[in-house]
Amino acid sequence: MTLEINGQSFETDEEGYLANLSDWSAELAEAMAQQDGCDLTENHWEVVNFLREYYDEYQIAPAVRVLTKAIGKRLGKDKGNSRYLYELFPYGPAKQACKYAGLPKPTGCV
Amino acid sequence: MSEELQSGIVKKFLYINRRAPHGTNYAQEGLEVALIGAAFDQDVAMAYLDDGVFQLKTGQDTKTIGTKNFSATYRVLGDYDVKRVYVERESLECRGLSEGDLMPLVYEDEDNDWEEKPLIHIVSAEEMQQIIDESDVLINF
Amino acid sequence: MLHIVNKSPFEKNSLESCARLSKSGSCILLIEDGVYGALVDSETNEMIQSCLRDRSVYVLGEDIQARGIQREQLVMGIEVVDYAGFVKLTVEHDKVQSWL
Numbered sequence: 001m002t003l004e005i006n007g008q009s010f011e012t013d014e015e016g017y018l019a020n021l022s023d024w025s026a027e028l029a030e031a032m033a034q035q036d037g038c039d040l041t042e043n044h045w046e047v048v049n050f051l052r053e054y055y056d057e058y059q060i061a062p063a064v065r066v067l068t069k070a071i072g073k074r075l076g077k078d079k080g081n082s083r084y085l086y087e088l089f090p091y092g093p094a095k096q097a098c099k100y101a102g103l104p105k106p107t108g109c110v
Numbered sequence: 111m112s113e114e115l116q117s118g119i120v121k122k123f124l125y126i127n128r129r130a131p132h133g134t135n136y137a138q139e140g141l142e143v144a145l146i147g148a149a150f151d152q153d154v155a156m157a158y159l160d161d162g163v164f165q166l167k168t169g170q171d172t173k174t175i176g177t178k179n180f181s182a183t184y185r186v187l188g189d190y191d192v193k194r195v196y197v198e199r200e201s202l203e204c205r206g207l208s209e210g211d212l213m214p215l216v217y218e219d220e221d222n223d224w225e226e227k228p229l230i231h232i233v234s235a236e237e238m239q240q241i242i243d244e245s246d247v248l249i250n251f
Numbered sequence: 252m253l254h255i256v257n258k259s260p261f262e263k264n265s266l267e268s269c270a271r272l273s274k275s276g277s278c279i280l281l282i283e284d285g286v287y288g289a290l291v292d293s294e295t296n297e298m299i300q301s302c303l304r305d306r307s308v309y310v311l312g313e314d315i316q317a318r319g320i321q322r323e324q325l326v327m328g329i330e331v332v333d334y335a336g337f338v339k340l341t342v343e344h345d346k347v348q349s350w351l
Contacts, residue, residue, distance in 0.1 A: 059182045063149040066189045073224060107145050130259050132317050133284035161259050164287065167319040174313035181319070205261060206292030206324070 005031040017099050021055075024102030032100050036091070040100070044088055050074060051101040061106040064094040122153045124245035127162035131181065132172065137165045138180045140251030145183075147249075148190040155194040156187065157241060159201045162251075166197065166212040166230070181213070188217025188229055195229045198238050252277045253344035256285035258351070260295045265350040270298045273348075275305035280332070280340060282311040286318060289325045296326060303328045311337055 002009045003016065005028055011019035016032070018024060029048060033040045040048070050071060055061055062070060064082070072080020079085075085093035094106040125144040129136040148154040158166055170181040187195060195215060202208060215229040233241065242248065254273045260266035266281075266288045273279060279302055281289055288295045289310045302308050303326070312331045315322075322331060332340065341347055 057182065058186050059178060059180055060145070060186055062186065062189065063145075065149065066186070069220060070189060072220075073218070107142055107149070130262070130284045130287060130318075132314075133257070133259065161262050161284075161287070164259075164318065169319035169321070170317060171319070172317045175317045177317070204294040205287065206290040206294075206296070 003028075003032070013105075015099075015105065017105055018102045021102055024052075028102065029100040036096070038089075038096075041088075044097070044100075046075065046079075047071065047085065047088060047093065047097045048101045051097055051103060055101070055103050061098045061101075061103040062094060063106050064092060067094045067097075067106070120151070120153050121246040122155070122244065123147055123247045123249065124155050124157055124242065126157045126159070126242070126248060126250045127165060128160040129165075129251060130161040131165045131167075131170065132175065132177065136251045137162070138178070140249075141165075141180065141183055143249065143251070144192070145186070145190050148187075148192050151191075154190075154192045155196065155241070155245070156192060157196045157198075157238065159198040159238065161201075161205075163197055163201045163205060163207060163212075166195075166215075167207070168211060168213050184213060184215060187215060191217070193217055193229065194231065196231050196233050196238060196241055198235060199232050200235050202232070253340055253347045254279045255347060255349045256281050256288065257283040257349070259284040260288040260298075266295065267298065269348075269350045270302050273302070273306060278307050278309065278340060278344065280309045280311070280337065282314055282337070286310045286314045286320065289315070289329050290320065291324055291326045299326045299329070309336070309340065 001012045001014055003012050010023045013019060030040055054070065068080055068082055068085060089096040098106050125140060127137065127140050131137040144154060144156060166184060170179065172179040209232050212230060216226040217229050218224045218226055254269050254277060256266050256269050258265040269279060288299060299308060308329045309332045310325065310329055312333045
């Protein structure tokens with residue numbers, strides 16, 4: 001599959017996750033979110049950036065439970081809970097935020 | 111999905127890792143499968159023996175061979191609630207390695223101010239026999 | 252002759268066969284998982300020592316770095332070569348035996 005953004009095309013898997021991590025840009029993230037009808041706010045970006053840092057350090061996209069716990073540690077319990085994260089990313093915080101972060105689908109998600 | 115599993119019986123899974131990390135992709139696949147298993151609220155433990163102990167060696171840097179440096183991923187085992195990682199002492203010794211050659215893996219106790227506790231237990235062959243014998247499901251890589 | 256070993260000596264007997272069947276004066280190069288055979292204090296130490304008595308032993312630097320092995324952890328007398336050195340060794344020798 002390919003993703004067409006501003007006349008450029010990017011390779012993705014069948015679920016829309018970027019094939020090449022290095023293709024990622026903030027504009028691309030915004031565009032992917034737009035396609036899902038989602039506007040990225042500061043709160044969304046906080047999670048997306050957290051995921052990118054997490055991947056950079058551990059070479060893995062965390063499962064939702066692991067993400068929730070890690071966010072809780074970094075940003076506090078009021079953000080490290082599934083209610084807050086599902087409000088931001090209704091399609092599933094790990095799945096949806098990983099997509100905008102240009103990461104593969106999280107390990108431990110089906 | 112997890113509700114169904116939570117209400118069911120939690121089984122003791124033991125992932126037995128016996129291969130060196132970079133010559134084949136058994137090690138990477140084994141780690142990934144174990145993490146997927148751990149995400150389903152099962153009781154997951156890891157065992158490293160024979161050449162598998164090389165997977166936990168400090169200082170692995172794969173940019174020279176152009177493969178993904180998945181040795182960084184072992185550090186998330188604790189985040190995935192894997193609380194026991196067993197390494198057989200005899201396997202280490204015959205390879206000229208000791209505990210100091212292994213990555214210091216920890217898990218953080220969420221309910222105790224994120225206190226870090228060591229994940230790795232160096233065990234004798236005799237203790238490893240017991241660990242294998244007590245497990246319900248054995249998965250080999 | 253250049254002898255190449257790419258399997259872990261703890262999993263396969265390639266290094267053992269190589270040590271037994273390579274002639275004095277030949278070169279032995281450890282690559283990929285074969286580099287684990289170069290670890291000092293391991294059970295392969297004696298085998299490597301006996302090779303070093305009358306043969307030269309090399310390891311591929313890129314492969315030890317990937318596996319987190321420091322130069323200080325190698326049996327003394329083993330030389331580290333890079334990819335260019337690997338190529339040079341194969342050109343210098345008219346024959347190569349790979350112990351798979």
